[in-house]
Amino acid sequence: MESASNEPRIVVVGGGIVGLCVAWYLAQRGLRPLVLEARKPHAAYPGNAGAISHGSVAPLAMPGVLRQVPKMLTDPAGALHIPARYWLKAMPWLLRFVASARTAKVEAAADALASLLFGALERHKEILAAEGALDLIREEGQLYLYRDEAQMAKDAASLDLRRRHGLRMEVLDRAALAALEPEVSPAYTRAVLLPDHGSCVNPARLAEVVAHGVRRMGGEVREAEVRSIRMEGRRATGVRTDAGDVPADIVVLAAGAWSARLLAPLGVKVPLETQRGYHVTLPDAGVKAGRVLSPADRKVFITPMEDGLRVAGSVEFAGLDAPPNEARARLLLDDLRAVFPHVRTEGGTTWMGHRPCLPDSVPVLGPLKTWDGIWCAFGHGHLGLTGSAPTGAVMAAAIAGEKPNFDFAPFSAERFA
Template sequence: MPEKTSKAGKTVAVIGAGIVGVSTAIWLQRDGHDVILIDKAGPGEGTSHGNGGVLASCSIVPVTVPGLLAKAPRMLFDPNQPLFLKWSYLPKLVPWLIRYLGNANVDAVHRRAAALHQIIGDSLADHQALSAGTGAEKWIVPSDYLFLYNDRAHYESDAFGWSVRKANGFEWDLLEGEAFRAYDPAYGPALDCAVRLKDHGRIADPGRYVKDLAAHAEANGARILIGEASDIVRENGSVIGVRVGGETVACDAAVLATGVWSGPLAKKLGIDVPLESERGYHLELWEPNIMPRSPVMVASGKFVATPMEGRLRLAGIVEFGGLDAPPSRAPYALLKKNIEAAIPGIAWKETREWMGHRPSVADSIPVIGAVPGVEGAFLGFGHDHVGLTGGPKTGRLLAQLVSGLSPNMDLAPYSPTRFQ
């Protein structure tokens, strides 16, 4: 646990009550600060509710791998591929997309992997440290994490990604044929090869986990304010409050952690981040007759299946279509088709659907740090597919920065000004 700040405790407004914001709030309280947690919908209501629920420490390889540019057009026109686009949104998407695809090269992948490894590489321990004594620790389940392939050749076709993980210290077991069946007989014969990574974890109910963390913060004195922050108010170059509705909430420092909605407020602070929504979908199968042993990534469909309390959650799909368009039907149909292919004979009593917004920065690296020239302003957003995984570490780093402490890692890769 970080040492106490040498200064008197500050009043800190944390804008955004997802996993990043709530983690920041708890670590700030442990550092002796007073916290106001501001969210337009309340704790754990957005992407922190609907994510895949895996503490995916190994997920350091971005979507933008070499060869993506050649594959993407075919993927967009193949209804069996997990990439969708609302074509009316394309003109608005193009400037971001050009920068995003510009990172589909070997050097950028290794740079992103090294940066993310520092944030998510020890996620299970980070979540355990965050949640200790909060009542939320009951939702954390240590587990393996498996990547499922059709066969050995299919696994070997993914060699680049595994070489990146190996370079960052990850180790795994390969389970094939009968060894895989013995580990988990849930899957059909089409899946005959599995990569098993140990020391990962899952959250049995991500939304309730974040709500329980927030309730602990509130019980320890945090003020939870439901409303939309429209500005961070400054005087003589220092933060003095946050504008919420018609009032200014006084504070000594403000942390912006509203995921994909962070862009406009960051811009008001002079920081322009190329940020876009990767619309993600989940399908929950309640009371399934077959429950897998561990969370898995099914490589052929690029979707995750995670055992949760009372249900199996299927999550994945990337759709570009902005923040305002309604959900599409095709992603739900594809998730259902894919799980029925992976687990023949699966049946369930009730289906629930969800669509949310992953905050995707053009270089696939989150923005974490102080805002230059604005005393008391800090940013923490842009974790694309690993927000739950990286939330506790990000929150701890932000709390240290607010406290005037120097984190024991180089924050340059996450610099808010790297795009200026």
Template structure:
């Protein structure tokens, strides 16, 4: 083929960090992808906690979760919140979520996630190094914080699962914890240090760098809202946007929490729910931890960033269309003060984004079985940044016919 116009047209639906990483690897192979994003490219991923956690193979639904869900739902300040108006709509997803907490399903999910996350930090470094921005990745590990041994024991199942899949971790007593993070409240007397984990110091700039890399390598990033995937028979022919139809030979669906709506028109149903996450960004917190911290009793991540300190977390199941709940964001400041009592919160700003979550915590990846030319790359839940770079490499490699050494079967949409 002599020109770009003669080449098979690949359209990537979604310009979040997953879609951008897929496009980057496609562009690296000379495949000239077109990324379509309804908003600003990367904006959907700009507010994440920045954690790059290859060892986070334990799914959200672990054995015993059924006992915890009712209490969390009834506590308006709890880590999980579902507004009364949304309970009925969320119920089918919650039932699937609880069902996936059985031990065989948990083990299968962890094995699948471990295969996806293998070499994650190196995949991220590959992109930022190629784009001349290696400073975006911090390699200082992460620490889970615990108030005492009893609280740490509650996490034993998840920690053991991570160890079995090769995650290196060190248990810290108070003295060792204080040596690494002297500003942490003395109420936290134990820590689990994950020295091989990393983080992005600016997720928004990370996405911008990846988008520029797509364009540098011959791809395109364009603002457009995709309304439907066009097909002829069982073969994709293009995508329908507000500005008209764009022809395509192959489509990568990486639209995050909006992906299920586009799949539904093809008769493919996946139990995708949005877990709305929040962060508070503090420009002058007066404290700078050396790495990402996660207090186990608070279910949040505290991340040092280029432009301040970020505390991110909260799970709110309230759908795609409800406005942000500022009260949920403000609760994060209390979580932060529990770890750093003297933190300065003046000038703090809030953000809300949608995490595309599946009941078993395993994303949907790979080609659709019954539709030629449709590929999926969505549903990474709380690990979108972590999974973005390896997902991009694997999807692009498979689309290019390189036959990557990876089993897509546990990730198929048809498993539901």
């Protein structure tokens, strides 16, 4: 990577959507970053549900989550499953997860997420307008589906938290729901419409568009697997890859679920766990959805995509190295049939990806305190697509010395020490 003498050499480790958005905003400032992408076969960015949800400030660990842990450990068909062979490895993370469900921690996490995700859709549109690809964004809102008032009441705490952070929502009865989504099963009699949320109709193409923009503005995207961060004293001087050493003045770690492995040799221990998510995309489903749908009893997202109807969800703890579990993917078809009883499920393609999840649902962002020249941008969990563009904006501004109006303290890697 060539670099003018007055600009830092910046290497972004990770070419998923978060790393690419950081690089895009750096390139916009003329800083010409180099993105190193290992082409991991199960990175999360191409296969997510496509939801862009700035109001999703409620962390996964809400009060009462402890009651759900036994089912996580024992029900192989549950929305969140941990196989027996992984119980011992997952337990430290689960203990932190349960501890994060205390009211004060939930409120703090929601405040942090709200500060990051505010304006997420506008940030995505800012990138895509510059790249001539606004067709990737659908602005039809999102719809949460409930079978009855009692089921909706179980979500009251989460909905209230979102409402208090400014999310606009409309409660619909069955008639109003049917007017928006006539093919949804009559078993769902209530819904909550989030009219300001949006979605991406092709997350894989989104990543390609952002990467093209990085190159267009003088940056580079190169395939290489980073093995370690190279240090001299307390300062990063580059990275070691499978293709040789790459010098850098600043290393931005945006390697998703693989990020903690690169920090561990530096003594920075982050409780990053992969929550393996699945999707099935049906090219000819025979039913139509006008927007992202999420049935509360199924914990999945159903999204109209360019290449068909996608149902995504399921959470599985099994580590970074275990092969995909096709049975988990097949469960998604039952979830889809519950919402669309007449859906055609033939000819679907399946996918599994690693979501980088932290116990408090708050990503790690900003510079390390104990090492110079290392910035972090990982751990967005289920909100990687949503958080990618706003993360890129605040990170690039801070790296460029612009002092953005953003507090990185709640996102510190050292908060877990």
